Amino acid sequence: MNDRRDFFKKLGILGLTSVVTKLNSQTISVENILDKISGNSFVLPQLPYAYNALEPFIDEETMRIHHLKHHKAYVDKLNSISSTKFNFEISDQAKCNELKLSNAESTIIKNNLGGHVNHSLFWELLKPNPKADINQPNAKLLDAITKQFGTYESFKKQFSETATKHFGSGWCWLINERGILKIVTTSNQDNPYMPKEISGCHSTSILLALDVWEHAYYLKYQNKRVDYITNWWNIVNWEKSEALYLNSL
Numbered sequence: 001m002n003d004r005r006d007f008f009k010k011l012g013i014l015g016l017t018s019v020v021t022k023l024n025s026q027t028i029s030v031e032n033i034l035d036k037i038s039g040n041s042f043v044l045p046q047l048p049y050a051y052n053a054l055e056p057f058i059d060e061e062t063m064r065i066h067h068l069k070h071h072k073a074y075v076d077k078l079n080s081i082s083s084t085k086f087n088f089e090i091s092d093q094a095k096c097n098e099l100k101l102s103n104a105e106s107t108i109i110k111n112n113l114g115g116h117v118n119h120s121l122f123w124e125l126l127k128p129n130p131k132a133d134i135n136q137p138n139a140k141l142l143d144a145i146t147k148q149f150g151t152y153e154s155f156k157k158q159f160s161e162t163a164t165k166h167f168g169s170g171w172c173w174l175i176n177e178r179g180i181l182k183i184v185t186t187s188n189q190d191n192p193y194m195p196k197e198i199s200g201c202h203s204t205s206i207l208l209a210l211d212v213w214e215h216a217y218y219l220k221y222q223n224k225r226v227d228y229i230t231n232w233w234n235i236v237n238w239e240k241s242e243a244l245y246l247n248s249l
C-alpha cells in the first residue's frame, strides 16, 4: 500500500490524482500502472494487445517504437529522478504551484508523468483487431455526443479538425466538464487532469485521447496527420470510452 500511496503523491503534485481514481475503479485497465509498481519505481505497462493488432491503421513498427522507446523513455526518466523530488504535500496547493511554475525539475516531472499517464490512457482507448463494420460509440455515449454536437458525424468532423489544427506536439481529448462534453487540446504532454493554469483546460473525466505527436504516426503517414486521424476512428475503443463516460456521471 505504501507503493500506492507514493504513487498517488507523485500524481497529486500535478493534479493527476483523479486519473488513478478513474483507472482504479475498473472502468479502464490501466491499474497495471499501480499493480506493477515496486518500491518507488514506475513501470511501463504492457499493451493489452499485440503490436500488430491495430493494423492496418497503426502499423506494428510504429507501435513498437512508440511503446518501447517513447513511452518507456518517460518511465525511465521518472525513475531516474530522486523520489525526494516528489515528496511534498498534495494539499499544499501554493507550494505545488510554485514548484510547477518555477522549478525546472517540476517541469521535467510534469512532462514525463504526463507522458506516462497520457500514453497509458491512449493504449487502453485503442481497440485491437478492428472489424470492417462501422466503429461508433455505444448507445449512452452516442446519445450524449449527439445531444452536444448535433450528430455523430459533426462530432467526428469537429474532433478531427481540432486535432489536425493543433500546432506542434500534443493531444486532442474528449472530456466531460461538469456535464458538458468538450473537445480540447493540450500541448506536449500536458493533459486535462492537470490544473487549468497549466494545461489550458481541466476535467477529471477524459473520454477519448488522441496522440498527435509526430512519433505517433510519422513512420506510416509521414507528415499527413489528417490521414492518421481519419484512420484512428476505426480503432477507437468505444466500449472503454463509454465506461469512462458512465463513470463520469
Ligand SMILES: [Fe+2]
Pocket (backbone or CB within 6 Å): 066, 070, 119, 211, 213, 215, 216
Ligand atoms: Fe506518443
